Amino acid sequence: AMQAAKTAGRGRHAWFDATMERELISRNAIEAGLREGIPAGQFVPYYEPQVDLTSGAIIGFEVLARWEHPTRGIIPPDSFIPVAEECGLIADMSVSVMRRAFTEARDWDPSITLSVNISPAQLKDPWLAQKVVKLLVETGYPANRLEIEITESSLFQNLSLAQSIVGSLKNQGIRLALDDFGTGYSSLAHLRALPFDRIKIDKSFVTAMNKDPESMAIVDAISKLGESLNLPITAEGIEDQAIYDSLRKMGLHKGQGWHFGKPMTVAAARRLLAEKGLL
């Protein structure tokens, strides 16, 4: 209470400074936590089920990083990915999560794929493709069961490097998806710049589509675009049966979202697969 009175007495600027200081401390704490936690294996894959919308069958998982912090519990990626990008630790974090995911999923049913997120900062690393291939060899995970998701306009600052990295990945049989399509980060121009195999409709349109006619129109337009470009589409953010039904009516083939399962631990993913005879 004394602290609060003192802060209030110093007015808005003092409060603002205190907030900034807290942010600075937590940013430094996150960076220190990354340096310590990556080699300690604290960054782990969670698995979000992806289904065939026609049959309802599980066909894969999106790999989403989580920080299993020794005292603070499970920390979501939005809290540490931006810091990892800023301080050059995103590649180490990513390799650690991929190594674990490839090892865990290696012996799952061959019909089950993994989709892994790669940050734009990693597409500036000329060794990215070699690093991924090395992990595949090391873990025995097959390249043709891997899809890489990328977003962001910033990668077009160095388009030729991004193109050569993506070319090497595709030569290995790895597929490429354009994530968050329809948002400012992924637009029509990007579709021509890199050899994408799939478009992912951003969840903001999908979650709103049954309440907001404009979102519905955008999902419908992207679905038609996919058809005419011969690019299959994944819808993310399917939160209920009504959205699922609408997407099925549109003829979309692949989807994910809370209706099918939230990002889950490897143990939960294995249970889900075991129930369906896919382990």
Ligand code: C2E
């Ligand atoms: P994203 O790639 O767009 O992933 C989808 C996000 O939507 C995930 O959040 C997921 O938990 C959430 N989500 C899934 N289904 C639903 C739904 O039905 N409704 C709603 N409202 N949300 C849903 P998450 O796991 O917090 O990840 C946030 C972002 O962090 C990801 O967005 C991705 O850009 C990034 N990220 C996660 N893991 C990695 C990683 O290993 N490397 C990199 N570079 N980025 C990652």
Ligand code: CA
């Ligand atoms: Ca993604």
Ligand code: CA
């Ligand atoms: Ca997305």
Ligand code: CA
């Ligand atoms: Ca996103």
